[in-house]
Amino acid sequence: MSEVLVAIEDLTVRFGDRLVVDRVNLSLHRGDIITIIGPNGAGKTTLIKTILGIQVPTSGRIMRAQNLAIGYVPQHLSLETTLPLSVKRFMLLSGQSLAECESALARTGVSHLLKASVHHLSGGEQQRLLLARALVRKPDLLVLDEPAQGVDINGQAALYDLIRQLRDELNCGVIMISHDLHLVMAATDKVICLNQHVCCSGYPADISHDPAFIETFGRPVADSLAVYHHHHNHSHDLHGNVVGSGTSHSATGHEECSHEHH
Incomplete structure (x- = not known):
């Protein structure tokens, strides 16, 4: 156990x-x-x-x-809009080193945003930033x-x-x-x-x-949405686009990808 x-x-x-x-x-x-x-x-x-x-x-x-x-990812990032704050500075506020912050950003796919303003991120980018901030604590x-x-x-x-x-x-x-x-x-x-x-x-x-x-x-x-799973050998970027080969593992250990049909 x-x-x-x-x-x-x-x-x-x-x-x-x-x-x-x-x-x-x-x-x-x-x-x-x-x-x-x-x-x-x-x-x-x-x-x-x-x-x-x-x-x-x-x-x-x-x-x-x-x-x-514990790493916590809140539902929203609430910041004063007039406060200038870059992704780099936001990550460093965690108290971790720049190398650790950059590693966490890379793992969540947003390392290219290091110098960007947190106020100008898309919804997906913001969530990945918050996830990186949670990950930096291991x-x-x-x-x-x-x-x-x-x-x-x-x-x-x-x-x-x-x-x-x-x-x-x-x-x-x-x-x-x-x-x-x-x-x-x-x-x-x-x-x-x-x-x-x-x-x-x-x-x-x-x-x-x-x-x-x-x-x-x-x-x-199942009455409102059909969910099926299939084997695949690709992965997605933060916008959902196919970016190359790779294997996605479900919680049950099977190789699968969830798609939805209305």
Whole structure:
């Protein structure tokens, strides 16, 4: 059994009289990719903030591995627009060396943006910058809040593929939030459907037909979007374009690429 990085027991968070997270239990092991899905207001970000130690639980407990290094990728990069800030300076604010910062930027495919202003990045470039900032700490645990936010559909596939690769390279755990199950079907080991409490959890293909999932989201994933997988020998850049040969590995170890048809 791999190392437990985070364990949550009966975690409850209230804001005044409002119940936001209700008796959630969760264990994340090294090497796991867990995706939390749920409607707006389901408590997903609050749960993530509690794992990070930003939010204090009302009751229950959370246990973290000793000396756990966490890399956090927030949903948005909120910066004062009048503040001049280059990608290089933003990365150096992490306290790491320039060489380490450049290496992290190269790994996420945005090393060419070193001198660019963070205010002029596209959605995909910004997310890869935030991921590089998280990677520079060599985390045991990567926490991502809607990592594909503001990224087009092809860029999303490439980004999730990169997250899987980083999990393998770093042998870290990954926990991320997504609104859409179909986007993470091939990228995650386990899905937790949250609506204050855990409605259902399990393998992505099983969750899509779970009655609790259908009750929350209205219909099975397959009814609204066909997801299929195929073998391939190419990779994508941050814009989703084919850039050359390579092998993409899913969380199950099969060589596959997720494509979608409306």
